Amino acid sequence: MPTATYADTAVPVDDEGFFTDPARWTEPMAEQIAREQGIGELTDRHWTVIRFMREQYAAKGTGPTVRVLGKTSGVSVKELYQLFPKGPAKTAAKIAGIPKPRGCI
């Protein structure tokens, strides 16, 4: 399994770079992952979403979709796309150190 190094720590990730072990994630890693995703600086609004992603993962075993995020995170879908332009659910999951959200079929 591939690994990635964030905040000087090697962590296991999947082929697309999503964490496979969310327990290995720490907050300082987020800034670096965000930069790799083309996001300059993480604002409070970004953090609202990132923390929400982790809570949802802990409760449900999968990260929410954009639509569910828009309904439940307190951040509208429009703003989510401003914060994470390249696909909020996937990008925020990556930065939050959780596996890729299982979409619907």
Next chain:
Amino acid sequence: MGKHIVILGGGTAGTMTANRLCRLYDRCEYRITVVDQDDDHLYQPGLLFVPFGLAQPRHLVRSRPRQLDAAVDYKQARIERVDLDARTVHLAEGIRVSYDILVVATGATLVPEETEGLTGPGWGEKVFTFYDLPGATGLHDALERFDGGRVVIDVADLPVKCPVAPLEFAFLADWYFQRRGIRDRVELAYVTPLDAAFTKPVAAKALGGLLKEKGVELVTEFTLGEVDGAGGRLVSYDEREVPFDLAVVVPLHAGAAYVGRSEGLGDELGFIPVDPHSLQHPDRPEVFAIGDAAGLSASKAGSVAHFEGEVLVRNIGRFLAGQPLDASFDGHTNCFVETGFHKALLIDFNYDTEPLPGHFPGPVGLPLLKESHASHLGKLAFEWLYWHSLLPGREVPGIGSAMPERGKHHVSA
């Protein structure tokens, strides 16, 4: 009369469940009530054919109570709310029904109004959906008038029922315009929030290949944010634009509205969270969900409801007898994908196995993931099977709830 089983929704899943319960258990063993808000049972797969003049709307609708076993009590009323603590369903006009077992089978609802502009200017004129009868009928007229330009088929976001139906629409549109001799004057585009033509890689490759072959442009990762009907543009949340002269949009889906008014019953979108294998509610053991109403990572399709049903009725019996549940639903899904020119392609998969090539249901049978005339005949025969075999709760010989492994070739995309 024994325990009272209340089934909310008398569509595909609710009707099959009620009839299966009657078949499996002695008629008098349980009291079974089905609640639905209207009298018309619509054969939804037929909606795909209405826009192209291949099905007549009046032939797709039959009396709802007449599809139910005579021993089932049918109540025509709107469901207002479920009180889980009191094990009571509140219906319109203050009617209350109490239950020992509750089966939620109220399906998925279209919520086009949740997308900015979708039901605004142009709705019903050059912006349509074929996911309900009025929409499909209106689209038929619009297609007949259409004599050239850009037709865009768009899936707003997932989940949607029958995720292959929009693809089928694109394939049939190609066929329809060729038959009318104006295909060279029509541009077709298929627009999806997914990163490919379909969710699963092997099938995505096969279906994406077919779109290409038929000259249909594929636009991916496009989550519909706004419809500008007057200006003829679809706009995604990341501000990309797709122009159209005629837009066929599959709107957002949600669970039935009453779910949101029933504390503890559903999730954010109004679907019912249930165990993916036993179909039981995580917090309320006497509550089950089946069909499109269930919040599962399986397709929302009639075939899925059929396969789930086998597990569900067994589980209801076991639950009432105080036995452990049989948690064996594997996510089995089976869809005929109509591809035009009297051909269709069959896909068969479950939670763990993506749609693969091979044959169904065994090494000898219909080809999988490959167009054939036999599968087209299968798709057409499905309508008869639906009214006469699936709804009455009969098993289809050789096709069970568990996905068949024999006949499948494991390949990589």
